[in-house]
Amino acid sequence: MAQTQNPKSKYDLEERTAKFGEEIIKFCMDIPKNEITKPIINQLVKCGTSVGANYSEADDAESKADFRHKIGICKKESRECKHFLRMSTVAVPDMKDTARILWKEAQEINLIFNAIYQKVK
Secondary structure, three states: OOOOOOOOHHHOHHHHHHHHHHHHHHHHHHOOOOHHHHHHHHHHHHHHHHHHHHHHHHHOOOHHHHHHHHHHHHHHHHHHHHHHHHHHHHOOHHHHHHHHHHHHHHHHHHEEEEHHHHHOO
16 A cells, blocks of 8 residues: 555545555455454454544544544554454454555554644643
C-alpha cells in the first residue's frame, strides 16, 4: 500500500486514512473465512475503517476538546488495527507479508495521531 502511494497523499491524512481503510477491506476479503478468522475479520474491518471516519469527524469538530477526543479515537483504532493484524498472521500465516505492510502503515498512522493528540491540549 504505502509503496504505490503518491508522495503528496502521504501527508493528506484524510486520503491516507481512507486508503488505509480500503486496504484493510481488501486484505480482509482475501482472508479465508472460518470459525477463527471471522471475528478477526469483523474487528479488523471495524477498526481499520473507523480511523478515517473518526478523522473526518475530527476535521469537523465543534470545539478543541471535541477535536482532541476524536483524534484520541483515531489513535485507539489505529492501535487496535495493529493488534488484529498481528492476530491475523497467527490465524493465516500465509498472509504475513501483507499484514506486515498494513501493520507498518497502522503504526505510522498511530504515531501521527499520537503527535497530534499531544499537541492539542
